[in-house]
Amino acid sequence: MNFLGTLASRTLGSLALLIVVPTITFFIQGLSPSNVVKGLLGLDATPAQIADLNHRLGLDQPLMLRYARWLANAATGDLGTSYTNHQSVQQILAPRLSVSLSLILGALAVFTIAGVVVGVMSATQGRVVGRVLDVVSTIGVAAPNFWLAVILIALFGVALPIFPATGYVFFSDSPRLWLLSLVLPVVALAFAGITAVAKQTRDQMMLAIHSPWARTLRANGASEVSIVYKHALRNAAAPVITIAGTIFVGALSGSVVIENIFVLPGLGSQSLASALQADLPVVQGIAVYFTIIVVVVNVVIDIAAAILNPKVR
Amino acid sequence: MRLAREYLRRPLGVIAAAFLVLVALAVIAAPLIAPYDQLRMDLGHSLALPSAKHWLGTDRLGRDVLSRLLWGGRVSLGGLAEALSVAFAIGVVAGLIAGYVGRGVDNAISRTTEVLMATPGIVVLLMVYGISNNNAHLGMITLGVLCSPSITRVTRAAARAVSQEVYISSAEVLGMGRLRIVFDHVLPNIWGPIIVSTAVLGAVILGIQGGLNYINLGVNPPAASWGGMVSDGQRVLAQQPWLIVPSGLLLTLVIMALMLTADGLRDATASNRSRPARAQAAAARKPSAQAGAGQADASAALSVRGLSVSFSGLEVVRNVSFDVRDGRTLGIVGESGCGKSVTASAALDQLGPGSRIDGEVVFGGVDLNHAPRRVRARTRGAGIAYVSQDPMVALDPCFTVESQLGELIGRHERLRGSRRRARALELLRQVGLPNPADTAARYPHQLSGGMAQRVSIACALAGRPRVLIADEPTTALDVTIQGEILDLLRTLQGETGLAIVLITHDLGVVADLCDRVAVMYAGEIVEIADVESIFDRPAHPYTRGLIDSNPIASKRGSPLPSIPGAVPSPANWPIGCHFGERCRFRTPQCSAGPVPLAPVADASPHQARCIRVGELDLASAGQERRS
Numbered sequence A: 001m002n003f004l005g006t007l008a009s010r011t012l013g014s015l016a017l018l019i020v021v022p023t024i025t026f027f028i029q030g031l032s033p034s035n036v037v038k039g040l041l042g043l044d045a046t047p048a049q050i051a052d053l054n055h056r057l058g059l060d061q062p063l064m065l066r067y068a069r070w071l072a073n074a075a076t077g078d079l080g081t082s083y084t085n086h087q088s089v090q091q092i093l094a095p096r097l098s099v100s101l102s103l104i105l106g107a108l109a110v111f112t113i114a115g116v117v118v119g120v121m122s123a124t125q126g127r128v129v130g131r132v133l134d135v136v137s138t139i140g141v142a143a144p145n146f147w148l149a150v151i152l153i154a155l156f157g158v159a160l161p162i163f164p165a166t167g168y169v170f171f172s173d174s175p176r177l178w179l180l181s182l183v184l185p186v187v188a189l190a191f192a193g194i195t196a197v198a199k200q201t202r203d204q205m206m207l208a209i210h211s212p213w214a215r216t217l218r219a220n221g222a223s224e225v226s227i228v229y230k231h232a233l234r235n236a237a238a239p240v241i242t243i244a245g246t247i248f249v250g251a252l253s254g255s256v257v258i259e260n261i262f263v264l265p266g267l268g269s270q271s272l273a274s275a276l277q278a279d280l281p282v283v284q285g286i287a288v289y290f291t292i293i294v295v296v297v298n299v300v301i302d303i304a305a306a307i308l309n310p311k312v313r
Numbered sequence B: 001m002r003l004a005r006e007y008l009r010r011p012l013g014v015i016a017a018a019f020l021v022l023v024a025l026a027v028i029a030a031p032l033i034a035p036y037d038q039l040r041m042d043l044g045h046s047l048a049l050p051s052a053k054h055w056l057g058t059d060r061l062g063r064d065v066l067s068r069l070l071w072g073g074r075v076s077l078g079g080l081a082e083a084l085s086v087a088f089a090i091g092v093v094a095g096l097i098a099g100y101v102g103r104g105v106d107n108a109i110s111r112t113t114e115v116l117m118a119t120p121g122i123v124v125l126l127m128v129y130g131i132s133n134n135n136a137h138l139g140m141i142t143l144g145v146l147c148s149p150s151i152t153r154v155t156r157a158a159a160r161a162v163s164q165e166v167y168i169s170s171a172e173v174l175g176m177g178r179l180r181i182v183f184d185h186v187l188p189n190i191w192g193p194i195i196v197s198t199a200v201l202g203a204v205i206l207g208i209q210g211g212l213n214y215i216n217l218g219v220n221p222p223a224a225s226w227g228g229m230v231s232d233g234q235r236v237l238a239q240q241p242w243l244i245v246p247s248g249l250l251l252t253l254v255i256m257a258l259m260l261t262a263d264g265l266r267d268a269t270a271s272n273r274s275r276p277a278r279a280q281a282a283a284a285r286k287p288s289a290q291a292g293a294g295q296a297d298a299s300a301a302l303s304v305r306g307l308s309v310s311f312s313g314l315e316v317v318r319n320v321s322f323d324v325r326d327g328r329t330l331g332i333v334g335e336s337g338c339g340k341s342v343t344a345s346a347a348l349d350q351l352g353p354g355s356r357i358d359g360e361v362v363f364g365g366v367d368l369n370h371a372p373r374r375v376r377a378r379t380r381g382a383g384i385a386y387v388s389q390d391p392m393v394a395l396d397p398c399f400t401v402e403s404q405l406g407e408l409i410g411r412h413e414r415l416r417g418s419r420r421r422a423r424a425l426e427l428l429r430q431v432g433l434p435n436p437a438d439t440a441a442r443y444p445h446q447l448s449g450g451m452a453q454r455v456s457i458a459c460a461l462a463g464r465p466r467v468l469i470a471d472e473p474t475t476a477l478d479v480t481i482q483g484e485i486l487d488l489l490r491t492l493q494g495e496t497g498l499a500i501v502l503i504t505h506d507l508g509v510v511a512d513l514c515d516r517v518a519v520m521y522a523g524e525i526v527e528i529a530d531v532e533s534i535f536d537r538p539a540h541p542y543t544r545g546l547i548d549s550n551p552i553a554s555k556r557g558s559p560l561p562s563i564p565g566a567v568p569s570p571a572n573w574p575i576g577c578h579f580g581e582r583c584r585f586r587t588p589q590c591s592a593g594p595v596p597l598a599p600v601a602d603a604s605p606h607q608a609r610c611i612r613v614g615e616l617d618l619a620s621a622g623q624e625r626r627s
């Protein structure tokens, strides 16, 4: 298959997600309007108040019509208006995007790089190092990220206050403090991913190191250093990047919890507040934002994996 | 229940499973065993450390942590059960449909699975919590749906594999209903992987659910949940750090126990399926004495003396000796599993850890087997080079021909830049590639088998070696290409004076190319002689059998006689003649003790490992049998 063809079909697949996910969330939104309005008005609202609000929010119209209208507006970049403070969804979410991107792209970088380093170590160092890494990684995977986050805060935010326990500083205000405020959240979010990337790296490298071609190269004089760090690492690259993309989707979900723990003013903390207030247009807007992030990262990863795979290139 | 018995053999898995059962029982019995009401506040005793009265201390409102842990477990484990059953039900049904029942919809299900896996599930969950006033059950059901792909995939793959088995197709032929087949034949055979993936998923779900509860999704405080208790603890982190420990640690331990249980189940199903032969344990032989190995031949390019190889104590090659001179070719023949490749690997110093090599591999007057690592490294490629069997996997798929060949050239000749490139093109031309520049720019998957084998040979020649060891260099190729590659080896030998060790199954190749032949059987050389002697006057019954079963020796049209029986595996070598079981000429004497390799006549270079060498006339044995 040729490079552009493969890439085009993968990209189309990712773009389909852009329609599918917001559609799913929109129809979930339409499932139970009465609950929503009750959520907004409180439990002791009268039926008249409920009907009135339903009408004002347009919730008394057919779901398909609402969906068509939402879709048409979204296509022009208008994601609707918040139920609670009447700001546009765009206005609420746009300033928060950079916070979330700092967190999740930071986590993507950390779990990919650290995962590869750890994976290479466990592929090249003897059994003992491998066993130690196995044990550490079992614990690392088992400890849920929110607990890890709280422990990190306890250790490095409270007991040894090296990093701010919570809060966020914008890059434009102070790059140094921005970095410091991101360290703990990024580590907490990335930790489980490190293990998964490391395992994939190690497995792929072992496969390469023991492959027939490695044996041929070795027997004909290639150095072990070159076989491990040039050939095996290069062969591991495409599968490792692919798995990093899968982990990224999970990390994006995790970022909602992490942003709330560290009180980061990103999409995740807004989404929780909006969901608990039944401010559904904002939640729907966040679905769009998150899906765009996934699609963009997927496409970049697909391009990278395709470039790294000579059979596609 | 073999699976259960296998599982019980794994202590870690048993401990983990027992822990899970214990936690589940305690949580179920919470109303009975919890020492306090989970909501009972005692502001006078807030933030207390563990004590006899409060085993795990109290929280910021003076509530008993142990009681809240037990009650909170009902939220956490109850939610886990909900989400996991949904994921399990969807996953198994969809997986069975995709993998077996309705192959037509397989594609649709696979696509849906892919989309679901790429979906940032949190937005769906948030929407569900948003419309349902934070309903815990709906949230867990949604989580189950979102997580179902992992079980769908495993079920689908397992069902696919099983549906290819004979018993399924015979059940289909017998007219059994598809649904019956699923319940009677498919499901019973794929439970293993499904249960393993369910346990893994359980661990994942618990972690996600803990996070949701932490941010108050799916719980309504003041009711306790494990995730919520960590959140409670965080609020008073500065005053009482202890409070983040009990619930977080318990959650971590439960998740870890689920993963260890899954590991145990995975191992148990794996060994349940393929039980390895236990024969190996019986065979702790001591390496045989290197009798008759003699001195290395000083005029030989490569001289192997008394070479024995064992893997974890089991000998697979015993006391092998041979010489190859410059410009000459030694063939090593024998059936599969006789130790040809292991012998080659030992000579190439390519056996991994866990192997033991005795004897000498003398190259350039130095015994490489006992030489320092540096000397051995220097010999690789520059002294002894290697061509492997399957050219399609002999080159790194991620680098171009020029890059790989260039690396070896750079290593051996310290050439850089355009001079390195020139040398690479020269090598490619030398191995008969018509368009070296074009080939150099290609990736391995863009080469045909014959081209790839030529490139492999070019790589082997990069260090200008004196000896080339080729392990079945033509087996994987088309018949027409085979001849070309053999011609190439002959030409190269003429040009460079290479000594070649050629491993092959094909006596035709031996007759064509070799000067001397070593016949291996069950780890030993059973006959070694010049090529004419081997074909005209074979002295060992095994050699005779090989010649008779080879196409070139038999008459056209007559069926090919093959030697009855099979090569004994290294663990089952007899004490006496290794070929005894399959030999038509065996006498009781043959099984009495090891048979030495001896000259067929005084001081003859023709040697055979048969005690009846003098009596048997094998020159015509095959013909006799056939007529």
Ligand SMILES: Nc1ncnc2c1ncn2[C@@H]1O[C@H](COP(=O)(O)OP(=O)(O)OP(=O)(O)O)[C@@H](O)[C@H]1O
Residues within 6 Å of the ligand: B311, B316, B334, B335, B336, B337, B338, B339, B340, B341, B342, B343, B569, B570
């Ligand atoms: N790494 C290893 N560990 C344990 N046993 C091994 C190993 N490699 C080979 N063996 C065993 O050594 C014996 C000889 O194997 P070898 O590959 O040398 O046979 P061969 O003559 O090359 O066969 P073929 O013609 O199939 O290539 C076999 O019984 C094999 O199972």
Ligand code: SF4
Residues within 6 Å of the ligand: B540, B541, B542, B577, B578, B579, B580, B581, B583, B584, B585, B586, B587, B590, B595, B609, B610, B611, B612, B613
């Ligand atoms: S020693 Fe005996 S059994 Fe072995 S090959 Fe010779 S005749 Fe056959």
Ligand SMILES: [Mg+2]
Residues within 6 Å of the ligand: B340, B341, B342, B471
């Ligand atoms: Mg072999």
